[in-house]
Amino acid sequence: xxxxxxxxxxxxxxxxxxxxxxxxxxxxxxxxxxxxxxxxxxxxxxxxxxxxxxxxxxxxxxxxxxxxxxxxxxxxxxxxxxxxxxxxxxxxxxxxxxxxxxxxxxxxxxxxxxxxxxxxxxxxxxxxxxxxxxxxxxxxxxxxxxxxxxxxxxxxxxxxxxxxxxxxxxxxxxxxxxxxxxxxxxxxxxxxxxxxxxxx
Amino acid sequence: xxxxxxxxxxxxxxxxxxxxxxxxxxxxxxxxxxxxxxxxxxxxxxxxxxxxxxxxxxxxxxxxxxxxxxxxxxxxxxxxxxxxxxxxxxxxxxxxxxxxxxxxxxxxxxxxxxxxxxxxxxxxxxxxxxxxxxxxxxxxxxxxxxxxxxxxxxxxxxxxxxxxxxxxxxxxxxxxxxxxxxxxxxxxxxxxxxxxxxxx
DNA sequence: GCTAAAAACAAGCGCTTGCTTGTTTTCAGC
DNA sequence: GCTGAAAACAAGCAAGCGCTTGTTTTTAGC
Numbered sequence: 001x002x003x004x005x006x007x008x009x010x011x012x013x014x015x016x017x018x019x020x021x022x023x024x025x026x027x028x029x030x031x032x033x034x035x036x037x038x039x040x041x042x043x044x045x046x047x048x049x050x051x052x053x054x055x056x057x058x059x060x061x062x063x064x065x066x067x068x069x070x071x072x073x074x075x076x077x078x079x080x081x082x083x084x085x086x087x088x089x090x091x092x093x094x095x096x097x098x099x100x101x102x103x104x105x106x107x108x109x110x111x112x113x114x115x116x117x118x119x120x121x122x123x124x125x126x127x128x129x130x131x132x133x134x135x136x137x138x139x140x141x142x143x144x145x146x147x148x149x150x151x152x153x154x155x156x157x158x159x160x161x162x163x164x165x166x167x168x169x170x171x172x173x174x175x176x177x178x179x180x181x182x183x184x185x186x187x188x189x190x191x192x193x194x195x196x197x198x199x200x
Numbered sequence: 201x202x203x204x205x206x207x208x209x210x211x212x213x214x215x216x217x218x219x220x221x222x223x224x225x226x227x228x229x230x231x232x233x234x235x236x237x238x239x240x241x242x243x244x245x246x247x248x249x250x251x252x253x254x255x256x257x258x259x260x261x262x263x264x265x266x267x268x269x270x271x272x273x274x275x276x277x278x279x280x281x282x283x284x285x286x287x288x289x290x291x292x293x294x295x296x297x298x299x300x301x302x303x304x305x306x307x308x309x310x311x312x313x314x315x316x317x318x319x320x321x322x323x324x325x326x327x328x329x330x331x332x333x334x335x336x337x338x339x340x341x342x343x344x345x346x347x348x349x350x351x352x353x354x355x356x357x358x359x360x361x362x363x364x365x366x367x368x369x370x371x372x373x374x375x376x377x378x379x380x381x382x383x384x385x386x387x388x389x390x391x392x393x394x395x396x397x398x399x400x
Numbered sequence: 401g402c403t404a405a406a407a408a409c410a411a412g413c414g415c416t417t418g419c420t421t422g423t424t425t426t427c428a429g430c
Numbered sequence: 431g432c433t434g435a436a437a438a439c440a441a442g443c444a445a446g447c448g449c450t451t452g453t454t455t456t457t458a459g460c
Contacts, residue, residue, distance in 0.1 A: 006437085022222075022224060022308070022309065024222060024224030024225050025224050025309065027416080027417065027418080028417080028418055028419075029416090029417085029418095037437085037438065037439085038438070038439060038440080039418085039419085040419080040420075040421090040438080040439070040440080040441085041437065041438045041439065042419095043418095043419070043420080044436075044437055044438075045437090048418080048419080049418065049419090105305075108222070109222065109225065145379060145382065146379050149371075149376075149379050149383075150383060152360070152364055153357050153360075153379075153380065153383055155360070156356065156357045156358075156359070156360020156361065156363070156364075157353050157356045157357035157360065158356075159356070159360060160352070160353075160355070160356020160357065160359060160360060161356065163356070164352055164356075171349075176349075179345060179346050179349050179353075180353065182345060183349075183350060183353055183384075183387070184383075184387060185387045186386075186387040187383070187384060187385045187386040187387035206407085227446080227447070227448085228447080228448055228449075229446090229447085229448095237407085237408060237409085238408070238409060238410080239448085239449085240408080240409070240410080240411090240449080240450075240451090241407065241408045241409065242449095243448095243449070243450080244406075244407055244408075245407090248448080248449085249448065249449090
């Protein structure tokens with residue numbers, strides 16, 4: 001039963017399994033069974049189990065990089081830029097829950113060389129965020145006691161999303177991103193203040 | 201070579217290995233080697249590999265619960281309470297990096313029954329946070345558009361800590377907790393506002 | 401210094417793992 | 431409907447896994 005897009009189907013099934021069971025707990029036989037073929041037949045499409053993990057995580061990394069680049073290169077106000085960057089980041093997660101989860105949770109299972117490639121892309125991504133924040137501070141729009149810390153907090157909070165977001169839930173990605181940006185920009189004590197882009 | 205506290209030593213080594221390699225990628229032989237004995241000898245101290253994982257995660261859960269309970273039961277102002285809760289949460293992570301990482305990252309590797317026990321404790325912990333936040337809102341000290349969302353954001357951000365905190369770094373747990381609370385309470389746009397406990 | 405229990409060793413069992421090999425089936429292009 | 435290539439099958443291998451068993455060594459209490 002050959003089939004067009006078989007390879008993509010395998011990647012999808014592998015993503016789902018890696019997400020729910022983890023990379024090491026998922027066997028080649030699990031993946032092949034989910035794909036409707038025998039384990040040996042898998043190797044007509046892939047070279048190794050780790051290839052699957054790498055391709056999934058690398059695609060994930062590229063998605064984050066692509067979506068943030070377009071935001072960073074725009075000529076918006078820093079506050080709007082931050083908001084847009086958050087929306088972009090969150091959209092990548094909500095639109096690709098399986099791949100994003102594998103990207104965050106399983107990339108360390110890669111062997112040395114390939115892990116370095118992913119690490120490099122993670123660094124690049126964080127550097128873009130750092131630039132975005134420092135630009136906002138230079139223009140006097142952010143009050144960052146500790147820019148590096150702020151960056152880590154934002155990304156930690158945003159990345160946590162993959163652990164609790166359910167596509168069938170009541171919140172759309174945009175609503176999630178909005179609430180997110182509101183809290184981060186203004187905090188949640190009752191004082192007025194902070195800045196909101198009500199024009200959206 | 202018998203030794204007092206051998207069991208604790210094994211738990212510690214297992215925590216370190218589970219943290220760096222993950223539960224499934226860590227073998228009984230890895231753990232026994234790190235403990236300075238042969239793999240068979242391990243079973244004089246533990247019943248199974250999963251027992252190790254459960255004991256580590258369960259201890260982690262109990263640490264979080266204990267530390268938050270003492271904060272919740274105090275009679276402080278909600279803002280101070282929130283700050284104290286954050287400090288407590290962060291202290292548990294920074295003081296027990298290995299166990300905390302295993303607790304956050306590997307608990308899903310537990311089998312059904314024991315995973316449910318941990319899940320229950322996680323729920324209990326989150327419920328305490330929910331109560332803490334709703335109390336703050338009732339007393340008019342927080343402005344929470346979406347309390348559930350706020351709770352998820354706080355915990356996501358705080359839990360991310362285990363991925364980047366290094367004990368040998370420049371920030372002490374208290375400094376981390378302070379910066380944390382500042383941002384979450386006041387946001388980081390440049391407007392004044394938010395509430396800070398400068399008396400500390 | 402004797403003794404019983406606890407701890408560690410030495411060896412290996414049964415099973416699962418990722419992957420390979422040799423063969424058969426399916427399919428597209430003519 | 432023939433043909434070559436791609437895909438799937440059937441069988442199984444070598445290695446590593448968690449764990450057990452039978453024996454020896456170490457230890458604490460008298």
